[in-house]
Amino acid sequence: MTVRDLRSTFSDEVMACAELEQDPLFHKIPKSKIPYYVSASLAKGREAAAPYMGKNIRELCQAEGVRYEITNRSGTFHNVSFRAQIDFTKNPPEIIIFSASLAGMGPAYREVTGAEEEGTELDRLIDIHLAHEFYHYLEYKSGKFTNEELEPIEVFRLGTFFVKRSTVVKTSEIAAHAFCKEILGLPCLPNVLDYVYLIRSNQLSQKQFEQQVISWKSWM
Numbered sequence: 001m002t003v004r005d006l007r008s009t010f011s012d013e014v015m016a017c018a019e020l021e022q023d024p025l026f027h028k029i030p031k032s033k034i035p036y037y038v039s040a041s042l043a044k045g046r047e048a049a050a051p052y053m054g055k056n057i058r059e060l061c062q063a064e065g066v067r068y069e070i071t072n073r074s075g076t077f078h079n080v081s082f083r084a085q086i087d088f089t090k091n092p093p094e095i096i097i098f099s100a101s102l103a104g105m106g107p108a109y110r111e112v113t114g115a116e117e118e119g120t121e122l123d124r125l126i127d128i129h130l131a132h133e134f135y136h137y138l139e140y141k142s143g144k145f146t147n148e149e150l151e152p153i154e155v156f157r158l159g160t161f162f163v164k165r166s167t168v169v170k171t172s173e174i175a176a177h178a179f180c181k182e183i184l185g186l187p188c189l190p191n192v193l194d195y196v197y198l199i200r201s202n203q204l205s206q207k208q209f210e211q212q213v214i215s216w217k218s219w220m
């Protein structure tokens with residue numbers, strides 16, 4: 001089965017589940033609440049995208065005064081590698097894209113988007129990461145991060161009166177993916193690219209991925 005045949009299974013809900021599963025507190029989310037976190041996060045991202053539809057993300061950054069730097073240096077901190085980040089300690093916030101980390105993603109981009117033309121993949125991948133970080137900028141600017149706007153989950157309870165709650169941080173990522181998909185007109189959430197890349201570079205088998213999709217679907 002090719003990725004293109006699989007594309008019908010890449011619903012936004014399924015790929016949002018893929019992201020949600022990576023939340024550090026995922027095991028604390030009641031199964032019955034998963035559809036809520038998925039739908040509410042996707043809705044936030046889509047809503048935020050509405051005023052910017054069809055706009056060029058680099059021009060948008062410029063218009064908002066958001067600086068961005070595309071660098072070749074490695075985005076590895078404490079052994080975790082980042083493709084992009086936004087630095088809120090700068091005023092205005094600054095987006096950094098680690099372009100070396102995107103270099104191998106061209107074929108995945110072409111496969112997922114069906115783009116025929118070669119040579120522009122890196123620019124489009126940069127746009128995807130800019131759009132994602134731009135959503136975090138909008139959250140920052142509004143003072144409302146998606147995870148803080150959605151219901152918290154209970155992480156610990158002692159007796160009747162002491163309850164510790166926490167937000168689901170990955171909901172902000174799901175919303176950023178949805179925002180990115182909308183404003184760039186992508187066929188699916190951009191985290192599909194990561195999975196296609198892993199499959200094509202033999203770091204994940206297609207079978208494993210298909211099994212994951214089945215379980216993600218069952219949560220919705």
Ligand SMILES: [Zn+2]
Nearest residue numbers: 132136173176
């Ligand atoms: Zn993010």
